[in-house]
Amino acid sequence: MGVRTAIPGNMSKKLRGMLVLILLIILKETGPTAACSSRCSSRCDCSSRGLTSVPQDLPTTITELDLRSNSITTIGRNDFSRYRGLTNLDLGGNQMASLPTNIFLGLDNLQYLFLYNNRLTTLPSDIFEGLTNLYYLHMSSNRLPSLPPDIFQGLGKLGVLVLSGGVLTSLPAGIFAGLDNLRHLSLHGNQLTHLSADIFPVLASISSVSLNNNPWQCDCGMAPFKQMMTGSFEHSFEQEIICAGPGNLQGLSLLQDVSLEDLICEQTTIHSTFSSSYFIVQSNSSTSMAPPSTSTTHNGAGSTSSLFSLTVFLSAFLGVAAGALIVCGGLLAFWCHYRRMKRNPPSMPDSNNVVFSISNNGASVTFNGQGQAGHYEFGTELSEEYEAVDYPPSTSQPVAGHGQNRIEPPNPPPRSGDRADPQATDAILSDDTGHHYQPLRWA
Structure with missing residues (x-):
């Protein structure tokens, strides 16, 4: 006959409480661990685990992988290559600043991708290459000031695109080209200031567009977009553009309260789009934008802004x-x-400047005129001497044998050994004393 030990009632209650507590602890430790291990089924919940990298010991057949709210800073290019059956991948709430190129290459079945609440500052243009079945892309609350123009190329089945809560300042031309199935686009809470007229048809084709809480600048840069506005009930995004500047238009609705004449620029800028061209006309301290008489429309979507x-x-x-x-x-x-x-x-030379000098040894003639100059000396070789002949004070005498009323320079005398010319040219020469000299003929 066994002996039964009585346990006080209050002690039994404490024992049961301890057993329940131990059971809860065991369930807490083993349950989630099994959910993020080789024992997890098609869905692996690895959220809030303090992970710094992508686990590589999960079943390769999983279709859903939840890695949100961890401490992952970098991801290797091949971290998801073993999980090619994924349809849902959540990387939100981590600390990633960048992603390697082609990181999602091979995930052809992926339909839902979450990259929100990270520190992404840049993305390669081919980051989403190969995701032909992607339907939902969530990229809100990152630090991306801009996006590559062709980053969404090939995502023909994309239906939801969330880019809100970031620091986007502009949208490149053609960024939404090819997204024919896009039904929801969220751009609210960024730093967008202008929209080109080229993006208006894209926004008008999307069922739900969110543009509020952006610092829209209602100046000449928004004039092309303003002209495209219709006020249609179907285009609810037109109501969400509230001017943040300039000061005189702050808080006003671009659609209802601002006219095209109010859209001026304080400094000279040039804004151009594919669908139409606008020229800046400066007047005093303000600059207004006026459309030309003709415009050319090109296919494509997006916006282009060219500023000096x-x-x-x-x-x-x-x-x-x-x-x-x-x-x-x-x-x-x-x-x-x-x-x-x-x-x-x-000094301009005198065309008729003739200098004649006489000495005991002979005479010399120096003349300088246009196109000719010369210097001749008559020394002791002369067989005859000049004799002084007084002429009337006429300023000009014809030269014998020439019949011209000008003074010609004499021909040079024959040199020693040369034959004398019996028909030597006569010349009237004068010295500083006013005498006139008539040369004798050579013997």
């Missing part, structure tokens, strides 16, 4: 300054040359 940067402005300014300096330098050189010529004018 500070570098272009400085380059143009320096070019003008350099041209002005060159012109001023040329004018200065011409002025200096003119002053120098004025102070020291060039």
Whole structure:
């Protein structure tokens, strides 16, 4: 006959409580571990595990992998290559700043991809290459100021795209091209300031578009988009564009409260789109945008904005300054040359300047005229001497045998050993005393 030990009632209650507590602890430790291990079924819940990398010991047949709210900072290019059957991948709430190229290559069955609440600052243009069945892409609350123009290329089945709560400042041209099945687009809570007219048809074709809580600048850059607005009930996104600037338009609705004439720019800018071109007309301190008489429409979606940067402005300014300096330098050189010529004018030779000198040893004649100059000496070799002949004070006498009223320079006398010319040319010569001399003929 056994002995039964009585357990007090209060002690039995404490024992049962301890057993329940131990059971809960066991379930807490073993349950989630089994859910994120080789024992998990088609869905592996590895969320909030403090993981720093993608587990590689999970079944290769899984279709859903939840890695949200961990401490993953980097992902290897081949981390998902063993899980090619995934249809749902959640990487939200981690600390990833970038993703390697082609990281999702081979996940042809992936339909839902979550990348929200990370630290992504840039993405390669082919990051989503191969995801031809992707339907839902959630990329909100990241640090992406811009996106590559062709980042969504090939995602023909994409129906939901969430880009809200980030720092996007612009949308490149054609970024939504080819997304024919897109039904929801969320862009609210970014830093968008302008939208091109080219993106308007894309937004109008989407059932649900969210654009609110962006710092829209209602200036000339929004004029093309403003012209596309219709106020249609189907285009509810038109109501969500509230001006954040300039100051006189702050808080006003671009659709209802702002006219096209109000969209001016405080500085000279150029804004161009594929569908139409706009020229900037500056008036005093404001600049307005006026459309030309004709416009050309091109196929495609997105927006293009071309603004004169500070570098272009400085380059143009320096070019003008350099041209002005060159012109001023040329004018200065011409002025200096003119002053120098004025102070020291060039001496112009007298076309009829003839100098005759006589000495005891002979005579010499020096003449200088246009196109001719000469110097002749008559020394002791002369067989005859000149004799003085007084003529009337006429200023001009014809030269014998020539019949011309001008003084010709004499021909040079024959040199020693040369034959004398019996028909020597006569010439009237004068010295400083006013006498006139008639040369004798050579013997």
